[in-house]
Every structure is written in C-alpha cells, then in structure tokens.
Amino acid sequence: MSASMTPDAVRALLPALRETIREAAALALPFFRAGAQTRARVWSKSGGSPVTEADVAVDTFLKVRLSSLLPQAAWLSEETIDDALRLGNDFVWIVDPIDGTRAFLSGHPDWSIAVALLVGGEPMLGFVHAPVTDRFYEAVAGGGATCNGHAITASMQDRIEGARVTGPKTMIERLARGATAAGVKPAMIPIDRVPSLALRIARVADGTIDIGLVSSNARDWDLAAADLILREAGGAVIELDGEATTYNRPDPVHGELVALCGGVREAVVDAFAKHG
Known part of the structure; x- marks a missing residue:
C-alpha cells in the first residue's frame, strides 16, 4: 500500500476524530472518582500492570469507530493483541485508551486518551485528551499544534540551568550530574511527575515544562500522538x-x-553523554 494522504483528506477526518475521542472520554469518566478509587473493575495483565473495564470499553469503542473512519489502516493499541500485519501497512492507528491507568484508578486527574495516525511510519495526526481537566491537544503534521483550539509552542528555555524538569528521580539526578560534568550549573526547577506519559510530553509542547524525562519500556501508544504535538510545537522527543x-x-x-523544548536539546544530549 502506498503511503499517501492529501492535506484535504487529513483535514476531512478532524471533526469526526475530535467527536470520537470526546465520546470515548464520556465512556471512561463515569468510572473515575476524583481523589478516590475508581468504580471500574480492575485486574492485572501479564506483567502485573493494571487494567480496568474502562480501558477495555474505550479501546473497543475506538477500534470500531477509527476503523470505520479509515478502513485501510492497521491497528496498534495497549489493550488489543498485536497483529504483525501492521508492519506492512502504511497507515496505522496507534491508541492508548487510558494513558496513566494507575492515575485513573486512584483518582488522580492526569490521565489521558491518546490517538495517533501513522502514515509511512511517521505520525500524521496526533490527539491527547485529558478528560478531567478538559484539555484537548491536537496536531497535524506541518500544521502546528493546539490545545483547546489555541496554538501552543514549546518554551524558549535555552539552558539546563533554571529549566523546569519532570520525570523519574534517577534520570533527573543523572541529568544533573552530567550537566555538572559539562560545566553547567544544574539548578533545575522540579515539577511534579505527570503520570500520563502522553500528558507529560504534551505539557512540554504547551510550554509549562521544559524537559520531560521518560524511563525505558514506554510503548508506541504512550508516545506517538504526543510526539507529533511536541514536534509541531517546536520541540522533540529524542x-x-x-x-x-x-x-x-x-x-x-x-x-x-x-x-x-528545542533550545535545550544540545545541552541535554551532552549532559547524558557525560553521565548517561
């Protein structure tokens, strides 16, 4: 299959995609209890990570709706058995029905629904919706990034010193040690860790975080949608x-x-090279 999708074809999908993701959020929200344990049934997947009936309901809904919007696209999601046919397909939906399940089940507001469309292996569309705070991040390749319809850009921070950073404590410590070895004052401003990886990256895109660190074992569905949003906002996931x-x-x-954000890229790579 040839990877081709005209700009008009991409734009034509947007209204239905926005509505679909909001409908998916409406399926999950009745199970969420702010500051308290979820109402949803919870069980453990292979490997011990939790899953709720809300994850499964949202995944099932999105698979049906997104497949009807673009029938030629393959599918990859956290809650669906992987199908190797996606590897030979130029169009792939990548979905995390609830990114930050532990936050969702414990009543923390920072969980999200993440949807990306890959075309030729690259994200073409990206959506990250935080239902509790009603933040809807969106990007189309080459078209910029928005949050609730307003354009967003990554921050103009150009040094590690004073950068707002979030992520695993051990990675923050390694970054600080590497910055010191590179002769940089590593005084960074810590930001509370964001449980949803997609939201963590989206908040770099909207300029409220400068550096978001991600530990190993993240999956495509945690990253692809927010990666495009950040690229279009002037930053990068590397x-x-x-x-x-x-x-x-x-x-x-x-x-x-x-x-x-783009301004700290060289300094961060140099710091991790010195203490990676």
Missing part, C-alpha cells in the same frame, strides 16, 4: 543520544527518552 524516536517496529518498546 533518545538520550539525540536520535529521533521511530514507530511501528516489530517490538514497539522504547528505551529511555527525553521530551524537550
């Missing part, structure tokens, strides 16, 4: 050596990553 993330590989698991 591996510690500065290489860009890639998607729709046989194994959709990633190593350690950094989401950052």
Whole structure:
C-alpha cells in the first residue's frame, strides 16, 4: 500500500476524530472518582500492570469507530493483541485508551486518551485528551499544534540551568550530574511527575515544562500522538543520544527518552553523554 494522504483528506477526518475521542472520554469518566478509587473493575495483565473495564470499553469503542473512519489502516493499541500485519501497512492507528491507568484508578486527574495516525511510519495526526481537566491537544503534521483550539509552542528555555524538569528521580539526578560534568550549573526547577506519559510530553509542547524525562519500556501508544504535538510545537522527543524516536517496529518498546523544548536539546544530549 502506498503511503499517501492529501492535506484535504487529513483535514476531512478532524471533526469526526475530535467527536470520537470526546465520546470515548464520556465512556471512561463515569468510572473515575476524583481523589478516590475508581468504580471500574480492575485486574492485572501479564506483567502485573493494571487494567480496568474502562480501558477495555474505550479501546473497543475506538477500534470500531477509527476503523470505520479509515478502513485501510492497521491497528496498534495497549489493550488489543498485536497483529504483525501492521508492519506492512502504511497507515496505522496507534491508541492508548487510558494513558496513566494507575492515575485513573486512584483518582488522580492526569490521565489521558491518546490517538495517533501513522502514515509511512511517521505520525500524521496526533490527539491527547485529558478528560478531567478538559484539555484537548491536537496536531497535524506541518500544521502546528493546539490545545483547546489555541496554538501552543514549546518554551524558549535555552539552558539546563533554571529549566523546569519532570520525570523519574534517577534520570533527573543523572541529568544533573552530567550537566555538572559539562560545566553547567544544574539548578533545575522540579515539577511534579505527570503520570500520563502522553500528558507529560504534551505539557512540554504547551510550554509549562521544559524537559520531560521518560524511563525505558514506554510503548508506541504512550508516545506517538504526543510526539507529533511536541514536534509541531517546536520541540522533540529524542533518545538520550539525540536520535529521533521511530514507530511501528516489530517490538514497539522504547528505551529511555527525553521530551524537550528545542533550545535545550544540545545541552541535554551532552549532559547524558557525560553521565548517561
């Protein structure tokens, strides 16, 4: 299948996609209890990570609706058994029905629904919706990024010193040690960790975080939608050596990553090189 989708065809999908994601949120919200345990049934998947009936309901709904919007697209999501047919398909939906399930089940507001469309292996459309706070991040490749319809850009921070950073404590400590070894004052401003990886990256895109660190074992569905949003906002999601993330590989698991505004990219890569 040839990877081609005209700009008009992309724009034609947007209204239905927005409505679909909001309908998916409406399925999940009745199970959410702010500051309290979810009303949903909870069980453990292989490996011990939790899943709720809300995850499954949203996943099922999105698979039906998104497949009807673009029948030729393959599917990759957290709650669906992987199908290797996606590897030979130029169009792939990548979905996390609830990114930040532990936050969802414990009553923390920072969970999201993340939807991306890959075309030729690259994100073409990206949506991250935080239902509790009603923040809807969106991007189309080449068209910029928005939150609730308003254009967003990553911050203009150009040094590690004074950067607002969030993520795993051990990675923050390594970044600080590497910055010190590079002769940089590593005084960073810590931001509370954002449980949803998609939201963590989206908040780099909207300029409220400068550096978002991501531990190893993130999956395509945690990253692809927010990655595009951040790219379109002027930042990037990169591996510690500065290489860009890639998607729709046989194994959709990633190593350690950094989401950052463009101005700190060189300094962050240099710091991790000195103490990676």
